[in-house]
Amino acid sequence: MATDDEGVRVIVQDCADRCRRMALHHNVNGRVKPSTAVPINEDFSYATKRLEPLTEICGSNSGETFRILTEYAASFRIEAIKVTEKGATELGAIKRMCDKNWWMRRLRKIFNQAYQQTAIELNLVHKYKQIYASDLTVKKRQQQRAYNEQMLSSMSVINDAGQRFSLKELSDLNVSNPAVRKAELMVRMRGFEELSKEHGHQGIFITITCPSKYHAVYSKSGQPNPKYQHLTPYQANQYLCGLWSRIRAQWNRKDIKPYGFRVSEPQHDGTPHWHILLFVEPQHIDELKQVVSHYALEEDGDEKCAAQNRCDFKLIDPEKGSATGYIAKYVSKNIDGLGLDVGVYGENPITAAQRVDAWASCWCIRQFQQIGGASVSVWRELRRLN
Structure with missing residues (x-):
């Protein structure tokens, strides 16, 4: 495995060159040996048209060439390029797979995630050692x-x-x-809160956590969790995305239309959990909570303390504080840490924000999402007019 970007560049160049040789060889000779049987350094000297532009060479047999190059990319766990009528064509996908920049973006992501997952597997990522993300991942993010x-x-x-x-x-x-x-983000959330007051809507703060099998270590001791199934933070976030889509579908069927914001942040071991601030009509609060609880406990809901730890609800009481103020600390923690005295686990908030940023970048996790309301593009344009 490559240990730095220079090593990744060498592998990237080899992959791009090999894809080009396979594309040229297949179209000139009509057939190609299985990709695993083609030596990386084979020169294909008998392919007399090896320098002919891919546009002219691949057009005659692009379907088969696309399949071969896709199988080769899949050996690196790279997903196939989606070919659509209005999007990428087969020929366009072939040309991308012959481009070193295309390979660089994908392999760098794969290597970075492999480094981070290895640190998790070695029990290095938790609040007693390297919180949220490994030191190597944080260093690479700072360099980037x-x-x-x-x-x-x-x-x-x-x-x-x-x-x-x-x-x-x-x-x-x-x-x-x-x-x-x-x-x-704070202005948009404050706008939602003021809108909710005008319409007499109730605010509720929801926290959704992943099942035990997604957590590498125990939350209190930092010791390895025997239930951990070697799932990555990305897979954990995909679980939360799937869970959220089912919850929203059920709300829609029940004609419950909440609006607010969602924040995705790491727990100390890098496993994501979601904080969701919503506003909804008071008569829908109980039904809203019931739907969230049902789907949050649908997977491994019988494990110990699942009912207490998997989802949590807090009604916003305006007399005790604003809804925007309640979520402000989560926003700050996930952006720059400014305005916080100490982190959730007693860590320096500025350093914690840098580690959270490295975590989100490594696992391609969207940290903030608006729920309901007009799109942010419309909001920004109206702000410009005001």
Whole structure:
């Protein structure tokens, strides 16, 4: 396994070259040996048209070539490119699989996730050692951010008025900037809360947690969990996504239309759980809770303490504090940690936010989601007009 980006680049170049050789060889000779039997360094000197553009070579037999290259990519656990009438064509997919940049994006993700999962399997990721994400994953994320900032700072654009700005300056004006991102989320949540007060809706805060088999260690001791089935945080988040889709489908059937926000964050061992702030008509509160409890306990609901730990509900009491203030700490923890005295497990909140960012980037987890309401694009355009 490659230990750094330079090692990954070597593998990437080999993969892209091999795909191109297989595509050329198959179309020139009509047949190709199984991909596992083609040596990486075979020169295919007998393929006289090896330098002919892929557009001309692959068009005659793109279906079979696409199948062969897809099987080769699958050996690296890379999903097949979806071919559709309005999207990627078979020829387009073939050309992508012959491109080293296409391979780089996918293999870098696979290697990074393999590093992180190995650290989890070795019992290194928990609150007593390396909280939320491994030190290696955090270091690689910091290096990636530093590289991105350096690249943006080195490039500039000039507008029609002759003003010059670096891409870094422009990037800091949108939600790529953590401060802007947090402010926008808080304003949108505050808007939902004010809307709920106007209509007399009840706020409720829900926490949904994964079954025990997704947790590598115990929450209190940090010792290995014997029920752990070597599932990744990505798989855990996919479980939560599936669970959430069933919950929303059932709400829709019952004509329950809640609105609010969802925050996905890691527990100390990197397993995701969701915090959901919703507003709904008061008469639907009990039915809303019943649906969440039913689906949250549908899988392994008979395990010890599942009823207490799998889902939790807290009604928002305006006399004790605002709903936006209740979720503010979760937003801050997942963005920059500013405004917090200490993390959930007693850790430094700034460092914790950096580790959470590395965790979300590694496992491709969407941290924030609006539920109900107009799309954020409409909201932003209306804000510009105001």
